[in-house]
Amino acid sequence: MAEAQEAAEVAAIEAVMEQKVERGEPILQVRNLEKHFPLTQGILIKKQIGAVKAVDGVSFDLHQGETLGIVGESGCGKSTLAKVLMNLETATAGEVLYKGEDISKVSGRALKAIRRNIQMVFQDPYTSLNPRMTVGDIIGEPFEIHPEVAPKGDRRREVQDLLDVVGLNPEYINRYPHQFSGGQRQRIGIARGLALKPEIIICDEPVSALDVSVQAQVINLLEKLQDEFNLSYMFIAHDLSIVRHISDRVGVMYLGKMVEIGSDEEIYEHPTHPYTQALLSAVPVPDPEGREGRERIILGGDIPSPANPPSGCRFRTRCFKAQEKCAVEEPLLAIPQVFRGQDTPAAHESACHFAEDVDIVGATNGEA
Amino acid sequence: MGIHATEVTADAGRGRTADSEDAPLLQVKNLQVEFRTRDGVAKAVNGVNYSVRAGETLAILGESGSGKSVSSQAVMGILDSPPGFVTGGEIVFKGEDLLKLSSEKRRKIRGTQMAMIFQDALSSLNPVHTVGTQLGEMFRVHRGTSKSEAKKKAVELMERVGIPAAKERVNQYPHQFSGGMRQRIMIAMALALEPDLIIADEPTTALDVTVQAQVMELLADLQAEYNMGLILITHDLGVVADVADKIAVMYAGRIVETAPVHELYKRPAHPYTRGLLDSIPRLDQKGQELYAIKGLPPNLLRIPSGCAFNPRCPMAQEICRTEIPPLHAVTEADGAPIQGRGSACHFWKETIHG
Incomplete structure (x- = not known):
């Protein structure tokens, strides 16, 4: 009985996976996603005394063929978000719609089937590769789990092709x-992510452990692969310059919430949320001349604890614009009232009562 | 003493x-x-x-x-x-x-x-x-x-x-x-x-x-x-x-370029520095493909002969593989000295003055 049900579920998922999504249409829709980690007290009788609200009501769309950048400081929930999307953590509430089908609650064989199409590249290439496996085994392991993708006899050749695609010598297969x-290790991680020809790759800080001169190589590789295989990326990073370079759209997270989301131009040249503005102004710019004209907003204090977030707007404790209203009423992620109906790049979703278009990076006047 | x-x-x-x-x-x-x-x-x-x-x-x-x-x-x-x-x-x-x-x-x-x-x-x-x-x-x-x-x-x-x-x-x-x-x-x-x-x-x-x-x-x-x-x-x-105030750029155990901070960013005099500056994405503009320095940093057990950067350098010539470049004093195109600048590249003139 249960088996029949599971088989039906898998069949349904597989039917969904077959569907083609047009370029620019949403392939992944996240709705009010929440992940709370319970805080417990007591040894024998565990009592829940609260929860760390790592992701607390996040909604966004990922479109076919685009790169969505997610930025935020450590502790803002961006990595937890990635894990929930991969179903490595179970969502507390909310939905993750993959081509319209909620995948946040599937398990077992149906989950395994979906993971073929959603893959992940991890941050640390030193710990995310098993030191006792050869590169061939690491990249070929996805084929063990999904044997239908590549028949046994073909696997070695497939792995060598993958090595070639990511710019490594195919003869390195036994190293x-x-x-x-x-x-090079990060390239191996990328090859493993590509093995099953997924549609979506979630990259969690894929270049932050790399040297500057090597970062550019990996970023270029990711962009090349996107064009070649028509991939959709969710690119999580804390480096705002890299995110701008690779992303079509950018979402800014703070304390488990999305505070602003828009196209790269909207976010970087017309940020309306004070947190985004502060983040952008804090980025050290490798150009001492250009820096002099910039206004710097230095935030006081640290991120508050996600177990006990401030009332109203979560950013208010560090915000330079905070007023009475911010402590009482939580601002929603929407196009701010002042820009509504206007045809300006500032009219994008921003969760602030006092949204204001400020040019922080000086992109519009400092062309030189 | x-x-x-x-x-x-x-x-x-x-x-x-x-x-x-x-x-x-x-x-x-x-x-x-x-x-x-x-x-x-x-x-x-x-x-x-x-x-x-x-x-x-x-x-x-x-x-x-x-x-x-x-x-x-x-x-x-x-x-x-x-x-x-x-x-x-x-x-x-x-x-x-x-x-x-x-x-x-x-x-x-x-x-x-x-x-x-x-x-x-x-x-x-x-x-x-x-x-x-x-x-x-x-x-x-x-x-x-x-x-x-x-x-x-x-x-x-x-x-x-x-x-x-x-x-x-x-x-x-x-x-x-x-x-x-x-x-x-x-x-x-x-x-x-x-x-x-x-x-x-x-x-x-x-x-x-x-x-x-x-x-x-x-x-x-x-x-x-x-x-x-x-x-x-x-x-x-x-x-x-x-x-x-001033910067020293190191590569494979040597200082390859020294310069006051403004000078270095405006016009680097070593191909490695120039490559580094070109390979970082900018916050204030969206470019096309990033410039990437090819290859990998050298293994210190086997530092390349001559200039250690030569296998990765787009300007490398025969002399770069045989002779270690000293830290040349960098001057303006007309020979006027620039305070505090040096570049360990045989071709620093070409790098800085085009």
Whole structure:
């Protein structure tokens, strides 16, 4: 009985996976997603005394063929978000719609089937590769789990093709991870992510562990692969310059909430949320001349604890614009009242009562 | 020279007066460091020269394995030995060569006259002692102050580096502080005895951008207040642009370019520096494909012959594979000298003047 039900579920999921999504149409829709980690007290009788609200009501769309950048400080919930999307953590509430089908609650074989199409590239290429496996085994392991993708006899050739695609010598197939540098290891991680020809790749800080000169190589590789395989990326990073470079749209997270989301131009050149403005102004710019004209907003204090977030707007404790209203009423992520109906890049979703278009990076006047 | 010079500087060291005139606070001359490992000798630092004056900030920029941290560990005298050995050169601090001093004398200089701020504040602080005890230790060990006096000083220091509610927090343990606050404690510890020179090794790398800005600002303020020399070691071209006066770019254990900060960004004179600058995405514009330096940083056990950068360099010629380029003085196109600029490239003229 249960088996029949599961088989039906898998069949349904597989039918969904077959569907084609037009470029620019949403492939992944996240609705009010929440992930709360319970805080417990007591050893024998565990009592829940609260929850760390790592992701607390996040909604956004990922479109086919685009790169959505997610930025935020450590502790804002961006990595937890990635894990929930991958179903590595179970969502507390909310939906993750993949081509219209909620995948946040599936498990077992149906989950396994979906993971073929949603893959992940991790941050640390030193710990995310098993040191006892050869590169061929690491990249070929997805084929063990999904044997239908590549028949046994073809696997070695497939792996060599993948190595070639990510710019590594196919003869390295029998080497071990320690024989590679950080940048090469990240390429191996990317090859593994590509193996099952997924539609969506979630990249969690894929270049932050790499040297500057190698970062550019990996970023270029990711962009090349996107064009080649028509991939959709969710690119999570804390480096705002890199996110701007690679993303079509950018979402800014603070304390488990999305505070502003829009196209790269909207976010970087017309940020309306004070947190985004502060983040952008804090980025050290590698140009001492250009820096002099910039106004710097230095935020006081640290991120408050996600177990006990401030009332109203969560950013108010560090915000330079905070007023009475901010402590009482939580601002919703929507196009701010002042810009509604206007045809300006400032008219994008921003969760602030006092949204204001400020040019922080000086992109519109400092062309030189 | 030896004895006389030692006595003079030992006196000057306490007063911080006569020495700030013209002689640099710290002068590193032809420093060489190697690591003797099972696989062979890794030449981590191969003849590095630089100097820092009081009140000046020198940034040492480089990727992992460039020797930037090792050279500063040699200056501090905290190099892991073995496997690391200083095999040549001089480290002249306030007129005396540190490499000729006994380890006891060097220990006395550390903390009182030069101090270091490390990258990872969580692992550099002792988790089983309160921050107050650790800050106070500086005064107890070096100055012999009493426990209660040391704690009072610790509170003062914590207030100085902007830690709120210092009186209560002095009795807390490192894990009870956030990353930015821990880094402030590290800075407080380095400042405790008002040293003349601070070496900060990637002080903000582990921090978020908003906190990074706070910490860098604090460091710059304190430096100006106490007129300290600061060596900032980093791989982040952005951080350097914000605070440094001059920059030394390191590659495979050598300084490949030196320049005042504005000059370096405007017109780099070494292909490696130019490649680095071109390969970082910009916040204020969206470009096409990023420029990427091809290949990988060299293995220090097998540094390429000639210029170490030659296998990755777009301008490499035959001479680059055979001859190690010296640090040429960089001049304007008409031959007029540029203050403080040097480039270890055979083709620096082509690089800077097109």
